[in-house]
Amino acid sequence: MFETTIGRLLFNSVLPNDFPYLNEEITNKRMGSLVQNLVTHYKLDGIPKILDAIKKFGFRYATHAGITWSISDVIVPKVKQEMLEAGHLAAAKEQENFDNGLLTDVERRRATIDIWAKVSGDLRKHVVEALDKQGPVHDMITSGARGSVVQLHQMVGMKGLITNPRGEIIEFPITSSLKEGLTPIEYFISTHGARKGLADTALNTARAGYLTRRLFDVAHDVVILEDDCGTKEGVIINRPGKENIGGSFADRIHGRVLAVEAGAFKRGSLLNRDDAKAIEEDASVTAVTLRSPITCKIARGVCQKCYGMDLTTGEMVDLGEAVGVIAAQAIGEPGTQLTMRTFHTGGVATAGGDITMGLPRVEEVFETRTPKLPATIARVSGVVSDIVKDGQEMVVTIVPELASTAKTARAQKKETEYRVHPLRTLNVKVGAKVTKGDFLTDGSADLEELFLLAGKERAQEYIIHEITRIYELQGVSTARKHLEIIVKQMFSRVSITQSGDTGVSAGEIVADFELERLNKKMKEEGSEAPKAKQLLLGITEVSLTRASFLSAISFQNTPRKLAEAAVGGAVDRLIGLKENVIIGRLIPAGTGFAGSKKHAMIAEMEAELRSQDPVDLPSTERDRDTVER
Known part of the structure; x- marks a missing residue:
């Protein structure tokens, strides 16, 4: 016997009978983990039916309930006036210190902004506390159906600090809420953010789309090629500190393969959600070493063990999976979401700064540009x-x-x-x-300088941390393995310092696997091998230094790249996805990758169709043979 509610009984009635009873509130976050559990239990074949039933259930009862959001449902906290007075006093004290020559104007401005940001943050907590836990507003926000705490805070707390069109925070705070009404000067200041929100939505959507294109171009040839590269190296994932960037410890290690044993789990174990939780609860484990695409020893792609779990199926990733394309989309798509967010908050300054800080900073990191004030x-x-x-x-x-x-x-x-x-x-x-x-x-660090002074591992970790931080401050999360694939590509080029007995000139930029091939060849011939130094390049530069001239000319600087390819007599070995699409061949991934489950499925289907119909089917085997070669 246990206590429950009618709503919970009804909700559980749409879930499969063998699924554990859920006796809790199903919030937006909880629904996400519920779907993950359902995928693990019933695999992709059984999921559509269950999700369809949940959707119908939700629509039906939302229609019956007919809940609305009225202005009387939200209450201005009683402590608001007291908090504002304390804020004004603290700001006046900073002004007095400035007048007495104790602070510079920059320090005074920063202190004033910090004071009002703290007042706004504290008031937001009171707004949430004052909300009726059984009311429609609480239901809409916690279920993730409509609205957010930020919008609620603007309605009955205070609109807060606003950013101007240059992305700078205006130090005059809007202390009124929308329910109380804005003064003329506050209304005028808020128009800055409103106009900026509309302009950003139009301009930055294209910018985010272009970032996705560049990410795709840099990673499209990263495919799962083998089951295990045999490396003993990996990346160390520590328990989250105060910042807690990158989610919980369990979230960080879920879906990855252990490079070194951790707690009760042996080296080579693929960690599912329960395994990750068990490691998180084991206090003796302070850090975990995981297999990673960064340390994978395969020349062009990644092996199954270094990538880990396919996050859509909950199983080990399949051979031939185009993980580079998935990584580009997983990082690029939230970029468009970040863009939209300014519009929804009306230019209100948030913890992550405005998106004009966020998206350009993501570009700055991926293109290894020097920040304004490093x-x-x-x-x-x-x-x-x-x-x-x-x-x-x-x-x-x-x-x-x-x-x-x-x-x-x-x-x-x-x-x-x-x-x-x-x-x-x-x-x-x-x-x-x-x-x-x-x-x-x-x-922000100048990445080139950090790489030279602190080394490759530190620079790689910094790039991953920076991108994760920008996305998480905007409420968007992306799996670490996707970032690792892009970082792997950023460090995939070397500059020849001594050509040795090869035909490569000093100063030429080549891929690291090409250098390995040359070294092996020179060793076999007993000749002098070339020497090179590791480079850190931006994603555009990496795309333009590809061995495939078809991929490079279809990206940027077409006339120059075409001329270089013609003069140098370049040969394209058609290794990536893009170059194969351009000439109309099967791509060396998915159904076009011999050894993948999809390839086997297509072969079975073709054999079945041939047995049913004596007419010759156009065979794709010839294409596949050339791709493998």
């Missing part, structure tokens, strides 16, 4: 010996570890000085130990 990164390991103010700037002095004291360092002229821009905030104090590649200030 973070200062330590060029040597040592101790911070001095921090002094020089005009508007701060000067940080670091004594290298080798020099025992500041005096000897000065004598040996081994001190390093870093000038910090006034808009950057220092992360270090005098006496702090720093390692080469550490961030001395806040801000």
Whole structure:
């Protein structure tokens, strides 16, 4: 015997009889995990029927209920006035400090914005608390049907801080809510955000679409080629810290293969949702090493073990799966969602900044562009010996570890000085130990500099963290493995420093697998192998340095790339998907990949049709043979 409700009994009646009884509120988030569980239990064949029944059930009872959202359903919190007065007092104190010369204008502005952002955040909590838990507004928001806490906060809390068309936060907050009505000056300020929202929706949708195209171009030839590449390497996933970027520990490791045993699970185990939860609950496991596309040893694609689970089926990914295309779409599609979000919030400044911060920052990272005011990164390991103010700037002095004291360092002229821009905030104090590649200030890193100073692994982790952070601040999540595939491609080029006995010129950019092939060939012939240095390139540059000239000319700079291919007598080996589509052949993925389940299914269907109808069918075997070759 247990206590339940009529609604829960009715909802469970549409689920299969052998599925466990759900005695809880089904919110938007819970519905997502329920569908995941249903997919695991009933596979893709049984799912459509169940989801259809849930949809019909939802529509039927939503129609019967006829719930609406009335202005009287939302209440202005009683503590609002008190909180606003405290905010005004704190802002006036900062102004007084500025008038007395204790703060610069930049510091005063930043402090004022922080005060009002905190007031707005605290008031939002009270708005949610004041909401009737049994009311229609609560039902609509928690079910994910309509509206959000942000919109509710604007209705009865305060509209808050607004961004101007340049993406800067206007320091004058709109303290009124829409229910109370805005003053003329507040209404005027809010028009900035409203107009910006409409303009952004029109312009940034195209921008997000173009990002998807570039991501596709860089990753379209990443296909699952083998079952196991045999590597012992992997990426280390730590338990989430305070920031908790990238979801829970279980979310991060779900659907991946262990490179090193963790808790009760052996090396090589594919972690399903229950396994991931078990590892998360084991307090002795602080970090997990997973197989990753980044460390996969296959020349052009990825192996099944390094990719892990196909997130649509809940099973190990199939051979021939075009995981590069899936990765491009999984990252690009939420980009369009980010774009739309400005329109829905009316230009209100949020934790993630406006999307004009978000989407261009995603582009900036993927194209490895230098940020406007990059973070200062330590060029040597040592101790911070001095921090002094020089005009508007701060000067940080670091004594290298080798020099025992500041005096000897000065004598040996081994001190390093870093000038910090006034808009950057220092992360270090005098006496702090720093390692080469550490961030001395806040801000975004120049990826080239980070790669040179901190190394390949640190740069790769930083790219993944930055993109995940931007998406999550906008309420969008994407699986880490998709980002790893794009990062793998960004690090897939090398620059020849010494040509050895090959015909390749020094300074030429080639793919890492091409360098491996040349090294192997030179070793067999007993000749001098070429030497090269690892590069970090933006996604556009990687696409333009492809061995396939068909893929490169169909992307960008067509006349130049075509001329280069003609002069160099380029040969296209038709390895990627794009070049095969261009000349009208089967793509070397899915049904066109010998060894995949889809390939076997098509072969069976063809054999069945031939046995039923004596007329010769156009065979695709010839195409497949050429693709395999």
